[in-house]
Amino acid sequence: MIVCNIDWPAFLARHDLTWTDIGEQWEQGAFLGNGMLGAMIYKDASGSLRWEMGRSDVTAHFQIPMFDWxxxxxxxxxxxxxxxxxxxxxxxxxxxxxxxxRGEIVTDRGVIRWRSLIHSVDMGLLIEVRAEGEEIDADLSFRPKHGVSPCLEFYEPVHVSREWLKAHTPPEPVVSCEGGIHCAVQDLLAGGDYATAWTEQRDGDGTRRLWATVANSWPRKGAASHAIQTVRDIAAKDVDGWIESHRAWWHDYFPRSFVSISDPYWESFYWIQMYKIASATRSDRALIDSQGPWLTSTPWPTCVWNLNVQLSYWPLLTSNRGDLGESLYTKLDDSIATLRMNVPDLCRRDALGIGRASSCVDLNSRTSAGWETGNLTWVCHNYFRHYRCCMDQDMLRDRLYPMLRGAVNFYFYLMEREDDGTIHLLPTHSPEYGQGTTRDANYDLALLRWGCATLLSLAERLGIEDERIPDWRDVLEHLTPPPVDESGLRVGRDTPFDKSHRHFSHLFSIFPLGLLQPEIEEERELAKRSIEHWLSLDDELQGYTFLAASCMYSRFFHDGDRALDLLNQLKDYIQPNTMYKENGPVIETPLAATESIHDMLLQSHTDPNRSPVMQSVIKVFIATPKAWDDVVFHNLRAEGAFLVSASRADGITQWIRITSEAGERCLIMTDLKQPVQVEGARRFDITPRSGGIFEIDLKAGETIVIADSSDIPDLTVKPVPHVPGATSNIFGMPSDTVPLKGGRPAH
Incomplete structure (x- = not known):
């Protein structure tokens, strides 16, 4: 029997972010959030400590022409x-x-000790202060910001008149106080408003507590009354009980799965992302846009659908935290009418789509035949994996299937058949390649092929005689092969890949869709040539380039050493608090890097080439780098609704446990030469298949533990020791680190 010996408070304490010098930048701060309300804590230019507030659904409901995406x-x-x-x-x-x-500030007038949290359920912020000396008079205040699009800071409005700008700018916020509760209200040009309310309490022992919230109302005004009532309610609660209820949510959340590796940098990074993703979204709250609830000065105050949204949700599936992903999928389901209006008039009968950018509140983002036509299909790949990890048939039938069908239908308006019978795509755009509009864009060819193959599999599973089935089969039989040249995969038929490009859109047939097959030597060589050519043109590469390349080497080549080498190059882009920035701050890249870590431990990606059979192989430690000689993970989730635990010591797999939730076919690839059952409620058949794969006759609700011999190994799940000399608490701005390029700590 698996025994979990994890002291969670002590384990996570070694990954806490710590500061002995608090910086003045967003990417140097401590972040709090509950999936809607957020605060980034860092130093103000005045020397004050600031809580920069954000709320994910506070949007303008209005675009400034020529400025806003x-x-x-x-x-x-x-x-x-x-x-x-x-x-x-x-x-x-x-x-x-x-x-x-929590923190401490020592001045020449006294000491301030503080702690702060955003409640895991309630929309409330608490700042608690205890002070000594003259610092008992330290000031706690709110500085409202004018509710103007952040894009105006980045795209200076020098070419427009002052009158034009005034007509496109809301009034300044208005601050008032009544009954001891302060409120700052920002009216919106498009109707509605949002409000920040706060009050301060002082106990007899000198403890000060500031209670605050942000409320949002649209299209009618009314945020102020809601915010004031929320502050009144939370301030009346028992403080200790309120904090305990906050902590209870998190103490239930973290143990859903466990990962420990002998590399202290990536172990700490991993767990900070697990904290970050749950701070950024919840199943019933806002979907994650480019900054989550921590808005600051940025040129991208929106959802971006050609990469950012998709990557932000990658951490949730393998980590067994997929319910948080409902913030995305429920929003898509609720936006069918909008997704239909996003495509050209001619296509609205049966097609769905989404353009490059939208708010997280309204998915209104028009696309066209020559633009980024595949964005929704890519989002559906996330949705499909979400389904495969839980195997919820109602979700498949009522939600995913019609969504993917509509996304793929868009492509049928963009095809032409040449005289030889081959199907080609009209010009579309490959994100985000300059001059990337081309016939037969590899981005769209891959998404179309994956979409048709997946729809055939889903229709087979659902028993649906869809009228489109002949069309999907026709595409799979006659769609033109991906355009290639001596350097590998091209951007498209008309466009070679001949300049540096951070995005991997032209490589979608390798990753994330897995259309090329590594067991076919010609396709294996094509993948290697394409990836290395992409990386060799390095002028415009960015952080997410390296996490994607890492996944490619893990999944396609099972080369963990190369995968880790590529992931390590991401360190140059990671900020002190594990955030990320290019022209402005964005959060998707660090979140998505957890998928690179997952892929070095556990893989289970459904093979689209086997359509209409829906099949994935659970691959355990087949791409683990030699440097990670000690690894343990518990209750990670594999496609097919399997929970998987495993231990590796001195580079050797010790044991693997698999639990089937849905009774899907259980295929496993492992470095165990001949797996032997050491635990299970009955004797299971373990049958060798081709390609180093074993099949286990596991039914729904059953669990098996396998090892390399019948001797029962130590089945304890506990943190692995770090490499000798390793430090803990790597992130933040601790005393023994200084921020380098991108904020990477240097010891």
Missing amino acids: ADPRLPIGDFLLSPVGNVRQEQMRLDLWNAEA
Whole structure:
């Protein structure tokens, strides 16, 4: 029997972010969130400690022509803790297990000790302050920001008149106070408003507590009354009980799965992302846009659908936290009418689509025949994996199947058949390649082929005689092969890949769709040539380039050493608090890097080449780098609705446990030469198949443990020791690190 010996508070404490010097940049701060309300804590230019507030659904519902990509998120304001004296020493810690920040500020006038949290369920922020000396008079205040699109900061409006700008700008926020509760209200040009409310309490022992919230109302106004009532409600609660209820959510969340590796950098990074993703979204709250609930100055205050949204949700499936992904999939389901209006008039009878950018509230984002036609189909690949990990048949029939069908239908308006019978695509755009509009774009060819193959599999499973089945089969039989040249996969028929490009859109047949087959030597060589050519043109590569390339080497070549080498190159882009920025801050890349870690431990991706058979292989430690000689994971999730646990010591697999939730066919690839059952409620058949694969006759609800001999190994799940000399608490701005390029700690 598996025994979990994990001291969760102690384990996560070694991954807490710590600061002995608090920086003045967003990417240097401590972040709190509950999937809607967020705060980034860092130093203000004035020397005050600031809580930069955000709420994911606060948007303009209005676009400024020539500036905004879509309805933008809007800034809210900052809570400020301003010492009386001059700061001599300061420290801060982000406690992952309890999801709270705390710190100390020592000045020449006294000491301030503080802690802060955003409640896991309630829309409430708490800042608690205890002070000594003259710092008992430290100021706690709110500085509202004007609710203007952040894009105006990046695209200076020098070419428009002051009158034009005023007509496209809402009024300044209005601050009032009634009954001890302050409120800052920002009216919107498109109707509605949002409001920040706060109040301060003082206990007899000198403890000060600031309670705050942000409320949003659209299209009618009314945010102020809602915000004031929320503050009144949370401030009346028993503080200790309120904090315990907050912690209870997090203490239930973290143990859903467990990963420990001997590499302290990536282990810490991994667990901070698990904290970050649950701070950024919840199943019933806003979907993740480019910054999550931590909006700051940025040129991208929107959802971006040609990569950012998809990558942001990658951490959730293998980590067994997929319910949080419902924030995306429910929003898609609720937006069918909008997705239909996003495609050209001619296509609206049966097609769905989404363009490059939208708000997280309204998915209005028009696309066209020559633009990014495949974005929704790519999102459906996420949706499909979400289904495969839970095997919810109602979700498949009522939600995923019609969504994917509509996305693929869009392509049928963009095809032409040449005289030889081959089907080609009209010009479409390969994200985000300059001059990337081309016939037979590899991005779209791959998505179309994957979509048709997957729809055939889903129709087979559902027993649906869909009228489109002959069309999907026709595409699979006659669609033109991917355009290639001596360097590998081209951008498309008319466009070679001949300049640096951060996006992997032209490589979709390799990753993430898995259309090329590594067991076919010609396709294996094509994949290798294409990836290395992509990486060799390095002027415009960015952080997510390397996490994607890492996944390619793990999945396609099972080369864990090369995968880790590529992932390590991401370190140059990781900021002190594990956030990420290019022209502006975005959050998808660090989140998605957890998929690179997962792929080095456990893989289970459904093979589209076997359509209409829906089949995946559970691959355990087949791409684990030699440097990670000790690894343990528990209750990671594999496609087919399997929960998988495994242990590796000194580079050798010790045992693997598999639980089937849905009774899907159980195929496993492992470095165990001849797996032997060591635990299980009955004697299971373990049958060798071709390609180093074994089949286990596991039924729904059954569990098996296998090892390389019948001797029962140590089945304890516990943190593995780190490499000798390794430090803990790597992230933040601890005393023994200095931020380098991209914020990578250097010891």
